[in-house]
Amino acid sequence: GQQVMQIPQYQHVQEGEDFTTYCNSSTTLSNIQWYKQRPGGHPVFLIQLVKSGEVKKQKRLTFQFGEAKKNSSLHITATQTTDVGTYFCAGFDFRNSGYALNFGKGTSLLVTP
Amino acid sequence: DTGVSQDPRHKITKRGQNVTFRCDPISEHNRLYWYRQTLGQGPEFLTYFQNEAQLEKSRLLSDRFSAERPKGSFSTLEIQRTEQGDSAMYLCASSLVPGGNSPLHFGNGTRLTVT
Numbered sequence: 001g002q003q004v005m006q007i008p009q010y011q012h013v014q015e016g017e018d019f020t021t022y023c024n025s026s027t028t029l030s031n032i033q034w035y036k037q038r039p040g041g042h043p044v045f046l047i048q049l050v051k052s053g054e055v056k057k058q059k060r061l062t063f064q065f066g067e068a069k070k071n072s073s074l075h076i077t078a079t080q081t082t083d084v085g086t087y088f089c090a091g092f093d094f095r096n097s098g099y100a101l102n103f104g105k106g107t108s109l110l111v112t113p
Numbered sequence: 114d115t116g117v118s119q120d121p122r123h124k125i126t127k128r129g130q131n132v133t134f135r136c137d138p139i140s141e142h143n144r145l146y147w148y149r150q151t152l153g154q155g156p157e158f159l160t161y162f163q164n165e166a167q168l169e170k171s172r173l174l175s176d177r178f179s180a181e182r183p184k185g186s187f188s189t190l191e192i193q194r195t196e197q198g199d200s201a202m203y204l205c206a207s208s209l210v211p212g213g214n215s216p217l218h219f220g221n222g223t224r225l226t227v228t
Contacts, residue, residue: 004155033216042204043156045216088155098169101146101217103155 002027002093006104013111019076021107023089030092032065032072033101038085043103046074046087079111115139117220119205125226126195133191134223138207145188146217147180148204156204162188195227 003026013019023032031050035043047056049065049072056063062075072089086106092099118137126132138145143164148156159178160170164185177195182188192199202224206217 006155042219042221043217045218048216090155099144099161100158100169100171102158103148105153105155 002029002091002097002102004089004091004102004104006089006107008107009105010108011110013079013109015081015111015113016078019079019083019109021074021087021089021109023072023074023091023104025070025091025093027070027093027096029069030094032069032089032091034063034072034074035088035090035103036085037088037106041085043088076109079109081111081113083109084111085109117205117207117218119203119220119223121223122221123224123226125228128197128227129194131191131193132195132225133189134203134205134225136188136190136205136220138186138188138205139209139218140186142207142209142218143185144208145182146206146208147188147190148206148219150202150204150222151200159190192225195225197227200225200227 005024007022033048034046037043047063052069053067054065060077064073086108088103088106090101090103120135146161147159150156158171160180162182165182177193180190202222204222206219208215208217
């Protein structure tokens with residue numbers, strides 16, 4: 001079945017540094033979504049990417065979807081302490097997994113002031 | 114929009130007992146998902162419903178797990194003969210249109226501890 005892998009597992013940065021997390025799928029995805037989970041909280045939707053090569057921005061966050069629709073990345077510019085949390089990518093592969101949204105293990109971001 | 118509601122927030126049970134969790138999705142959301150999350154892991158897909166129909170169930174899901182959504186509104190997840198390995202956070206999520214096109218809204222989860 002489809003698997004989603006994320007690296008790195010953890011990232012510790014100083015406030016103001018940039019951060020990037022990478023997501024790779026074992027199969028071609030129909031679309032990919034990104035979620036953020038704060039410590040003690042539940043996953044909260046950030047964005048969805050659908051088109052090959054798509055790039056979307058949300059303030060300091062930049063999301064990319066690979067040309068082959070098998071990988072994605074999230075880049076945060078000039079991190080702030082409010083960015084602390086775990087970032088998950090989650091992919092749909094309708095052909096192999098139906099409507100199951102499969103999550104990666106996430107990248108935990110710690111930002112120190 | 115009152116969000117996805119889950120009950121109880123915490124459940125402690127002894128091994129071998131049955132437990133049942135409830136999820137109330139956002140009203141008018143027709144799709145409902147159950148996930149399980151353990152520490153340091155991403156949410157693991159368990160099952161989902163479109164209205165009252167259970168359309169997909171994880172192949173990894175034990176026969177001890179069963180879920181229902183009798184009237185296409187709230188859903189229940191039952192675990193029979195609980196084992197220590199069932200200890201986890203059980204998350205419910207709902208979405209408005211077919212999941213590939215809209216975000217999942219998660220509830221706060223039910224944390225299960227099996228002693």
